[in-house]
Amino acid sequence: MKIAVVGTGYVGLVTGTCFAETGNQVTCVDIDERKVEKLRKGKLTIYEPGLDVIFDRNTKEGRLKFTTNLAEGIKDAQVIFLALPTPPGEDGSADLKYILGVANDLGPLLENYAVIIDKSTVPVGTAEKVRERVAKNAKVEFDVVSNPEFLREGVAVEDFMKPDRVVIGTTSEKAKKVMEKLYAPLVRQGNPIIFMDERSAEMTKYAANAFLAMKITFMNEIANLCEKAGANVDDIRRGIGTDSRIGKRFLFAGIGYGGSCFPKDVQALEKTANEFDYDFKILKSVMKVNEKQKTKMMPHVKAYFDGDLKGKTIALWGLAFKPHTDDIREAPALYNIKELRKAGAKVVVYDPEAMENVRGVVGKKVKYAKSPYEAIEGADALMIMTEWPEFRTPDFDKMEAALKNKVIFDGRNLYELKDMRDLGYTYFSVGRDTVK
Ligand SMILES: NC(=O)C1=CN([C@@H]2O[C@H](COP(=O)(O)OP(=O)(O)OC[C@H]3O[C@@H](n4cnc5c(N)ncnc54)[C@H](O)[C@@H]3O)[C@@H](O)[C@H]2O)C=CC1
Numbered sequence: 001m002k003i004a005v006v007g008t009g010y011v012g013l014v015t016g017t018c019f020a021e022t023g024n025q026v027t028c029v030d031i032d033e034r035k036v037e038k039l040r041k042g043k044l045t046i047y048e049p050g051l052d053v054i055f056d057r058n059t060k061e062g063r064l065k066f067t068t069n070l071a072e073g074i075k076d077a078q079v080i081f082l083a084l085p086t087p088p089g090e091d092g093s094a095d096l097k098y099i100l101g102v103a104n105d106l107g108p109l110l111e112n113y114a115v116i117i118d119k120s121t122v123p124v125g126t127a128e129k130v131r132e133r134v135a136k137n138a139k140v141e142f143d144v145v146s147n148p149e150f151l152r153e154g155v156a157v158e159d160f161m162k163p164d165r166v167v168i169g170t171t172s173e174k175a176k177k178v179m180e181k182l183y184a185p186l187v188r189q190g191n192p193i194i195f196m197d198e199r200s201a202e203m204t205k206y207a208a209n210a211f212l213a214m215k216i217t218f219m220n221e222i223a224n225l226c227e228k229a230g231a232n233v234d235d236i237r238r239g240i241g242t243d244s245r246i247g248k249r250f251l252f253a254g255i256g257y258g259g260s261c262f263p264k265d266v267q268a269l270e271k272t273a274n275e276f277d278y279d280f281k282i283l284k285s286v287m288k289v290n291e292k293q294k295t296k297m298m299p300h301v302k303a304y305f306d307g308d309l310k311g312k313t314i315a316l317w318g319l320a321f322k323p324h325t326d327d328i329r330e331a332p333a334l335y336n337i338k339e340l341r342k343a344g345a346k347v348v349v350y351d352p353e354a355m356e357n358v359r360g361v362v363g364k365k366v367k368y369a370k371s372p373y374e375a376i377e378g379a380d381a382l383m384i385m386t387e388w389p390e391f392r393t394p395d396f397d398k399m400e401a402a403l404k405n406k407v408i409f410d411g412r413n414l415y416e417l418k419d420m421r422d423l424g425y426t427y428f429s430v431g432r433d434t435v436k
């Protein structure tokens with residue numbers, strides 16, 4: 001099948017590369033000339049495990065191409081994915097200017113029947129708006145389908161190639177057949193394609209993200225209560241996760257959810273509720289709790305140093321909003337850097353993949369270390385912000401030699417409490433210990 005993907009970011013590049021891998025002819029379109037230039041030279045623009053191998057194969061074998069020209073990109077395409085940004089607008093609702101802008105341009109460029117697919121996360125009713133915009137100038141028949149994406153960064157290729165389910169919103173039989181053919185290689189193991197109307201598919205995406213954000217937030221509140229009540233959130237996670245109605249995943253307490261999607265999508269769903277005159281109270285609480293959770297270690301840090309962080313050096317392990325990605329959008333680490341600097345502390349940071357992105361945002365306000373041990377050399381304390389595997393089993397002898405004080409503020413519960421006590425550390429984690 002000939003496919004065009006408009007927007008070549010995290011979702012567009014993974015979508016394009018994976019569909020090239022399943023034998024399609026894919027052209028990715030992006031307005032960012034530098035991005036397209038780099039991709040054309042065979043260099044990836046994002047860090048995503050496993051993407052490099054299939055990207056290399058499909059560009060070399062000519063199934064995956066890149067352009068900045070929309071007309072060239074969509075020529076003869078049977079399906080056109082819109083994988084464009086939907087950032088929060090001024091009031092927090094999803095800004096559709098990128099999607100509707102491209103929809104305006106598409107009409108006159110269509111030469112044959114095509115299925116236009118909203119891959120971006122868009123509010124209920126967007127497929128209808130896209131249809132109207134395209135229809136204004138289109139001379140040929142077309143369909144607009146909602147096909148939200150559920151991949152996670154860091155495991156995007158695996159999630160895309162083996163999705164738990166594929167959700168497709170359409171009432172057109174013709175579009176349904178095209179979509180079934182396109183996704184057939186990804187649902188061979190019996191994982192379903194779930195068909196529904198466009199509005200339900202759009203809402204499904206927000207419901208999934210909001211539910212997961214709520215699940216994490218619930219555990220963070222349980223963890224906060226555990227600290228007061230003398231219970232251990234790890235035991236509670238195991239105790240409830242084994243109930244198949246609850247499930248084991250997304251129950252890890254920590255310093256809040258970040259990333260480009262949960263924060264903006266919870267907010268956007270709440271705004272959609274407002275539009276329909278519905279007061280979505282749970283979502284409001286989720287946002288409020290998560291905001292506070294991100295810097296929940298700060299009071300402990302301040303208390304440990306008797307309220308005075310001036311001149312203290314605090315090392316941060318982990319900057320990305322989660323492991324296996326270089327993405328720092330809404331990363332809890334950024335909020336902690338800000339708070340630490342406000343309190344007068346010097347900050348040294350280390351992350352295996354996200355250092356360049358942080359340099360772009362924070363610049364010279366922090367020091368960048370080349371290794372986790374360089375970051376803690378002479379530091380007064382260590383804070384852990386992201387659960388990268390390499391932080392899980394550190395060389396504790398090296399750690400002890402480097403740190404000025406044996407104190408760790410662990411926002412991701414990486415170590416066993418007993419081990420840390422045996423090693424003589426003052427060890428703060430989330431929800432596992434009574435905290436006064
Ligand atoms: N990042 C993720 O893990 C996931 C994101 N989503 C959703 O997918 C959508 C895209 O997200 P990302 O890929 O993360 O965004 P991104 O910001 O990484 O990529 C968007 C790309 O679109 C390009 N673009 C902007 N205007 C354009 C135009 N007029 N023509 C062509 N290209 C244009 C940008 O240059 C950029 O490369 C959003 O709605 C997001 O909520 C859904 C599931 C997962």
Ligand SMILES: O=C(O)[C@H]1O[C@H](OP(=O)(O)OP(=O)(O)OC[C@H]2O[C@@H](n3ccc(=O)[nH]c3=O)[C@H](O)[C@@H]2O)[C@H](O)[C@@H](O)[C@@H]1O
Pocket residue numbers: 121149150151152153154209212216249250251252253254255256257258259260261262321322
């Ligand atoms: O719409 C999106 O963009 C995507 O958003 C999330 O994916 P992603 O943001 O890449 O990452 P997650 O693995 O979901 O983690 C999000 C945040 O939750 C935090 N988290 C996750 C799980 C957990 O148990 N506890 C917890 O604090 C992570 O540290 C991270 O900050 C969803 O999981 C994807 O299904 C969805 O497609």
